[in-house]
Amino acid sequence: MEIMGRGFGQIVNETPAYFHLFTKYAMYKFFNKKSPLYGSADIINVCNLHCEHCYWWLNRKENEELTVEQWKKVIDEKFKKKHVFLITLVGGEPTLRPDVIELFAKEFPRRTCVVSNGTFPIKRYKGVYFYWISIDGTKDIHDKIRGNGSWDKTRKNVLDYIAGNGKNAHKDIWIAMTVNSQNYKTVPDVVKDWYGNSNKISFQFHTPFMKNDPLWLPFGKERDQVIDDIISMKKQYPDNYIINPEKQLQLMKRNWGGNGTTPIDCPTWTIISVDHMGREKLPCCIGSAEKNAMKPICEDCGLGCYSVFVSYGMKG
Numbered sequence: 001m002e003i004m005g006r007g008f009g010q011i012v013n014e015t016p017a018y019f020h021l022f023t024k025y026a027m028y029k030f031f032n033k034k035s036p037l038y039g040s041a042d043i044i045n046v047c048n049l050h051c052e053h054c055y056w057w058l059n060r061k062e063n064e065e066l067t068v069e070q071w072k073k074v075i076d077e078k079f080k081k082k083h084v085f086l087i088t089l090v091g092g093e094p095t096l097r098p099d100v101i102e103l104f105a106k107e108f109p110r111r112t113c114v115v116s117n118g119t120f121p122i123k124r125y126k127g128v129y130f131y132w133i134s135i136d137g138t139k140d141i142h143d144k145i146r147g148n149g150s151w152d153k154t155r156k157n158v159l160d161y162i163a164g165n166g167k168n169a170h171k172d173i174w175i176a177m178t179v180n181s182q183n184y185k186t187v188p189d190v191v192k193d194w195y196g197n198s199n200k201i202s203f204q205f206h207t208p209f210m211k212n213d214p215l216w217l218p219f220g221k222e223r224d225q226v227i228d229d230i231i232s233m234k235k236q237y238p239d240n241y242i243i244n245p246e247k248q249l250q251l252m253k254r255n256w257g258g259n260g261t262t263p264i265d266c267p268t269w270t271i272i273s274v275d276h277m278g279r280e281k282l283p284c285c286i287g288s289a290e291k292n293a294m295k296p297i298c299e300d301c302g303l304g305c306y307s308v309f310v311s312y313g314m315k316g
């Protein structure tokens with residue numbers, strides 16, 4: 001028996017964590033009590049790429065970072081105390097801090113995911129659940145957004161990881177694509193490119209930090225078509241390869257989050273997000289701990305990690 005890559009023994013071991021998850025869900029449903037389900041941590045303030053759409057570069061300031069000992073404190077105070085189920089490690093490029101990945105993987109074994117641009121050799125960690133590898137189109141478009149040569153590097157590193165880590169290694173690779181005005185036509189080809197070399201693929205849409213951001217794919221005919229195509233591909237590709245639920249995809253055809261830069265229906269409380277110094281980011285994981293930082297535009301939001309909760313009936 002295996003559910004989302006989790007074997008029977010593991011599910012039994014994780015019973016207390018599921019208990020907390022279920023209790024949190026029940027408390028929300030019956031008493032509207034809100035407690036975070038997931039965590040996200042920017043474990044590094046450095047990245048080797050400078051992608052066109054990157055929200056992290058927009059608000060990046062200091063060069064400081066936390067030590068492993070300091071991260072342990074953040075884990076205890078921000079995540080363990082609140083019994084979050086799953087942690088996603090982000091950056092910058094988090095694979096440049098293997099020491100911190102190791103710590104999280106030890107503290108949240110098989111409940112730690114790492115979001116990576118995949119341009120460095122991908123290392124296997126015993127306690128890491130899986131890697132989210134960011135792909136932004138077919139080779140030419142991906143390189144236009146992420147820099148020349150980046151697609152080839154990522155492709156090679158993914159294939160090397162799969163070849164070097166046993167017959168189920170592809171299960172550790174999940175593809176994440178952020179759809180924008182430059183890459184939306186490549187969605188079917190991206191699915192074709194990565195199917196067979198990854199376990200799952202997930203789509204979200206570019207979230208702007210300013211009105212009239214040319215990368216934003218406006219609500220309307222073209223965006224609806226992309227979403228309808230993804231929904232029909234869900235039926236063509238077996239084993240739930242395209243992981244977004246249909247309800248979530250339908251939501252992303254319109255404003256589901258808020259007004260201006262204020263979240264309204266968006267369930268920001270579901271994920272506790274900290275920056276590279278362990279400070280809580282607001283209003284959500286692409287926000288900032290700094291008061292005067294640029295803010296994402298909620299009414300044009302295309303983020304997958306919150307809209308999926310809305311599609312399950314959880315709101316702000």
Ligand code: SF4
Pocket residue numbers: 047048049050051053054055056057091092093117
């Ligand atoms: S790899 Fe990620 S963090 Fe680095 S520039 Fe690109 S989007 Fe930003």
Ligand code: SF4
Pocket residue numbers: 207256257258261262263266267268283284285286296297298299301302303306
């Ligand atoms: S995820 Fe962030 S940007 Fe999107 S609606 Fe929620 S708070 Fe706003």
